[in-house]
Amino acid sequence: MIDKGWLTVGGIGRWAIDTFLRLGFAARFLGLTLLNSGVCLRRPRLVVREVYFSGVLSLVIILVSGLFVGMVLGLQGYQTLKTYGSESALGVLVALSLLRELGPVITALLFASRAGSAVTAEIGLMKATEQLRAMEMMAVDPIARVVAPRFWAGVISTPLLTAMFTAMGIYGGYLVGVVLLGVDEGSFWSQMQNSVDFREDVVNGLLKSLAFGFAISWIAVFEGYDAPPTAEGVSGATTRTVVTSALTILFLDYILTSLMFRGL
Amino acid sequence: MSPDNFVEISGLQFGYGRRSILKGLDLRVPRGQVVSIMGGSGCGKTTLLRLIGGALRPSQGSVVVDGESVGALGRDGLYRLRRKMGMLFQFGALFTDLSVFDNVAFPMRERTALPEPIVRDLVLMKLHAVGLRGAAKLMPAELSGGMARRVALARAVALDPELIMYDEPFTGLDPISLAVISNLIRTLNDALGATSIVVTHDVRESMKILDYCYLMAEGQIVAQGTPAEMLASDKPYARQFFRGEIDGAVPFHYPGADYRTELRLGNRDR
Known part of the structure; x- marks a missing residue:
């Protein structure tokens, strides 16, 4: 939608002020969520329940996607490496691409669209149907009871799902490379073992996914809590969660990659 | 403030931004009574309930609930005060x-350290009081509108509040559910020894159960009295409201430009 107001100086100014105000609200909301997170330690059951809904129920899509991404990597990598006669390095190629980039990024994108959007819609609808207000009237803080458990469940789930995605991807690469195309099994695994560094590759990949999980959860709970209490408002917030998460993930990925892998 | 009043509001002013909603409102709710606040849609009734519950703070004037000034309380004080209140939201909320059982158990589990067997017995007693003990295992989506409102009522009185607030409890109910809810409002109030505030625009149903009635218009109390006094009132707005007349103190036409000018008939035929 093109608004006429956009074209004026005042329109741009209004847009900038609104954007920064919203960023301020989001930051304050994150602070409140972190401050009210004590309940998650006192009653871990609340978080476990949300990890089930966000994490466990996302497993199928994560595992299947991981397998296919790994298989495609195996196929493409084999074609390219074969030209230089170094098919035996296929294991390294598959493992490093998945551990450093594809695993954390694709898992985060899938998690944002599968679980992040669900969290936004759920909190938004709870707000629209006055459930959050009812909770407040019962002297129960909705940020502690509803928001914090969902936030931490997202932060915990993302690295775990990333690990499973990556493992599944490597298996997919193995399936195509070794079983289907006949790359030597010994060199596939041993070269991978030699070239993959635990701290450099595995830990850095998981740190990335932790950062993505934090960002997705923050965006998802904020959009839900901030959604206008109407059908239109909730659907808009859900869309914004997916779009903002995707852009944030890709932007963060560039920043983190340039910080983590500077020596390469 | 008199100790006989559970809620006392004086000179209350409130607005969202520049739009002022309540303009100097005075109101008293005596202990043990069922008091209703009536008025047309959008006259600030729900806002008033939110001010009593402390979700909003007055711009001027005071709201005193059980001897405590709501606007001056911090978060902890407010949460302490809310433990004495129960609220029924318009559509139950x-x-x-959570299942029906868990909904009613929610305030008990969150705010008390009662052992689970006692919570179970209490929940069943509350559900029995609203006639829905048999529905304990159902989910909210499986309930009719009237049933959902009764469950919400059981939840609102779960911790035996001293003040029960009802936000439009009669909206969208069939005649049977309507009678059931209005009867419950009266009996629960008397059984618990509580005080009730009913915000509504349903004249017929609420007049049967009320002790006292306030009529609001444009952010102020325009008439008050017992149900009989209100029905006999000859103040223009009260007359129009209680008899459901189309035109009167509240005009049928929303203020706008002159009809003839707007249709550009100004120069013709006169």
Whole structure:
């Protein structure tokens, strides 16, 4: 939608002020969520329940996607490496691409669209149907009871799902490379073992996914809590969660990659 | 403030931004009574309930509940005060991911350290009081509108509040559910020895159960009295409201430009 107001100086100014105000609200909301997170330690059951809904129920899509991404990597990598006669390095190629980039990024994108959007819609609808207000009237803080458990469940789930995605991807690469195309099994695994560094590759990949999980959860709970209490408002917030998460993930990925892998 | 009043409001002013909603409102709710606040849609009734519950703070004037000034309380004080209140929201506001039983148990589990067997017995007693003990295992989506409102009522009185607030409890109910809810409002109030505030625009149903009635218009109390006094009132707005007349103190036409000018008939035929 093109608004006429956009074209004026005042329109741009209004847009900038609104954007920064919203960023301020989001930051304050994150602070409140972190401050009210004590309940998650006192009653871990609340978080476990949300990890089930966000994490466990996302497993199928994560595992299947991981397998296919790994298989495609195996196929493409084999074609390219074969030209230089170094098919035996296929294991390294598959493992490093998945551990450093594809695993954390694709898992985060899938998690944002599968679980992040669900969290936004759920909190938004709870707000629209006055459930959050009812909770407040019962002297129960909705940020502690509803928001914090969902936030931490997202932060915990993302690295775990990333690990499973990556493992599944490597298996997919193995399936195509070794079983289907006949790359030597010994060199596939041993070269991978030699070239993959635990701290450099595995830990850095998981740190990335932790950062993505934090960002997705923050965006998802904020959009839900901030959604206008109407059908239109909730659907808009859900869309914004997916779009903002995707852009944030890709932007963060560039920043983190340039910080983590500077020596390469 | 008199100790006989559970809620006392004086000179209350409130607005959202520049739009002022309540303009100097005075109101008293005596202990043990069922008091209703009536008025047309959008006259600030729900806002008033939110001010009593402390969700909003007055711009001027005071709201005193059980001897405490709501506007001056911090978060902890407010949460302490809310433990004496129960509220029924317009459409129940049941937690859709919890069963009927867990909804009623929610305030008990969150705010008390009662052992689970006692919570179970208490929940069943509350559900029995609203006639829905047999529905304990159902989910909110499986309930009719009237049933959902009764469950919400059981949840609102779960911790035996001293003040029960009802936000439009009669909206969208069939005649049977309507009678059931209005009867429950009266009996629960008397059984618990509580005080009730009913915000509504349903004249017929609420007049049967009320002790006292306030009529609001444009952010002020325009008439007050017992149900009989109100029905006999000859103040223009009260007359129009209680008899459901189309035109009167509240005009049928929303203020606008002159009809003839707007249709550009100004120069013709006169």
